[in-house]
Amino acid sequence: xxxxxxPTGVGQARHRMRKDLRIIGVPDSVIDDAVLILSELLSNAYxxxxxxxxxxxxxxDEDEGENDGGIRAAWRxxxxxxxxxxxxxxxxxxxxxxxTPSVTARGGRGLxxxxxxSQDWGVRDASGEVTVWAALSAHDSFATRxxxxxxxxxxxxxxxxxxxxxxxx
Numbered sequence: 001x002x003x004x005x006x007p008t009g010v011g012q013a014r015h016r017m018r019k020d021l022r023i024i025g026v027p028d029s030v031i032d033d034a035v036l037i038l039s040e041l042l043s044n045a046y047x048x049x050x051x052x053x054x055x056x057x058x059x060x061d062e063d064e065g066e067n068d069g070g071i072r073a074a075w076r077x078x079x080x081x082x083x084x085x086x087x088x089x090x091x092x093x094x095x096x097x098x099x100t101p102s103v104t105a106r107g108g109r110g111l112x113x114x115x116x117x118s119q120d121w122g123v124r125d126a127s128g129e130v131t132v133w134a135a136l137s138a139h140d141s142f143a144t145r146x147x148x149x150x151x152x153x154x155x156x157x158x159x160x161x162x163x164x165x166x167x168x169x
Contacts, residue, residue, distance in 0.1 A: 001013055001016060001072065001074065003042060003070070003072065003073050005045075005046050005051040005070025005071055006046050007046065010039055014035045017031075017035055017085075018035055021034060021077075021138075027139070033118075034136065036117060037114050037118060037134045037136070040114050041132055041134070042073060044087075044132065045088075045089040046070075048093075048096070049071070049089030049092045049130060051089065052071065052072065052088065052128070053128050071087060071088065073086070073087050081138045082119075082135050082136075082138065085133065085136075086131050086132065086134075087132055088129050088131040090130070091125075091129065091130040095123060097111065098111040099111070117136065119136050121135070
């Protein structure tokens with residue numbers, strides 16, 4: 001999907017992704033995670049990346065004949081049930097890496113959010129393009145991946161997991 005290089009296309013892309021994934025039967029909880037990942041990737045692309053090259057005129061999205069607009073977003077579910085979300089831009093002055101923002105920082109958490117929600121993520125470089133991708137299970141949402149202490153009952157495991165925090169209050 002062609003997305004304008006700026007905040008205006010993020011909502012359109014999220015809406016289209018949600019619709020596409022619902023049609024193929026992806027659970028809503030997984031769609032929510034994927035939409036958040038897409039939002040973070042697109043936000044990073046327009047904040048830190050350049051628009052894709054339009055050398056030789058207006059670039060076209062090969063699949064849909066749309067104007068590129070500066071960024072490409074794509075998502076797919078493979079035969080193994082792996083949902084991959086990717087965003088491609090023209091690259092930027094730095095390589096995408098997770099930041100360590102201060103508690104009061106207004107940003108810098110995007111790749112950390114993506115890392116927490118996905119099973120894997122990475123960066124692919126091509127001539128004049130950088131693609132950041134994230135993969136997650138199309139069947140399991142973040143909530144089902146959060147584990148309590150092995151062998152513990154859910155309530156007891158949660159109490160033990162937060163025992164050190166309880167001591168602080």
